[in-house]
Amino acid sequence: MTPPYRKWKARQRRAVRLYRRGVVPLDIARRMQVGEQTVYRYLRVAGVGLSQPARGMPNVWPERRPAYWELHTRLGCFEVVCGRKFCPVCGIWRHLCDFNPESRRHGVPYARCQTCSRVSRRYYMAHESPAQAENRRERQRIFYEGQRREAGVPVTTAHRATVIDRIERVYLDPAPLLAEVERATGFNGGLETLARASGVSAREIFAWRRGERRLRIDHADAVAVALGVPLALLYPEGR
Numbered sequence: 001m002t003p004p005y006r007k008w009k010a011r012q013r014r015a016v017r018l019y020r021r022g023v024v025p026l027d028i029a030r031r032m033q034v035g036e037q038t039v040y041r042y043l044r045v046a047g048v049g050l051s052q053p054a055r056g057m058p059n060v061w062p063e064r065r066p067a068y069w070e071l072h073t074r075l076g077c078f079e080v081v082c083g084r085k086f087c088p089v090c091g092i093w094r095h096l097c098d099f100n101p102e103s104r105r106h107g108v109p110y111a112r113c114q115t116c117s118r119v120s121r122r123y124y125m126a127h128e129s130p131a132q133a134e135n136r137r138e139r140q141r142i143f144y145e146g147q148r149r150e151a152g153v154p155v156t157t158a159h160r161a162t163v164i165d166r167i168e169r170v171y172l173d174p175a176p177l178l179a180e181v182e183r184a185t186g187f188n189g190g191l192e193t194l195a196r197a198s199g200v201s202a203r204e205i206f207a208w209r210r211g212e213r214r215l216r217i218d219h220a221d222a223v224a225v226a227l228g229v230p231l232a233l234l235y236p237e238g239r
Contacts, residue, residue, distance in 0.1 A: 019043060
């Protein structure tokens, strides 16, 4: 029941008396069954400064901490206890340094930890469409280009290597080359000498023989030069 308005001065005197005894406004409001803001208004009208002594202030949060299951809800896991914070995704209390700060909220840590953020980002990148991947790479190029300009890195006009500048991977049929290797070495002791001369390991040559690896044109040319046979003779049509 709301107290009668005509007795507000008596309630004000009681609030001031309790406050000067060291009772906090929240407890005063509970004793007098009025709102906490009403107590503050009584004190302000009476000219009492709100300078509660430090020993009279509670050293713990007066409200009850949210239950464990409430920490999984949105905005329910931002409490930092003893330098640790709860991650609602993995359900682990981690050190505060394991949470990235939000730049838009003046250093407030993110709800999820760095490990859960990386797992979520990898899952998203693995399931994005080609158009989404291209847009993400374009945003990254624009972002890092802006960072380089802010750092004072000048715009370079030097040539940058691209896919066109690299040697294309051309694969050949290993049968003609393996026939020449067998004629020259017989796949015995002379194969190690051939491997040292060509720079291609003997294991690689045996892998061509078993069909486990494909024969690249640069490896075929190195072996042919070591054998003293032009590659054009083994592959007259370039195959």
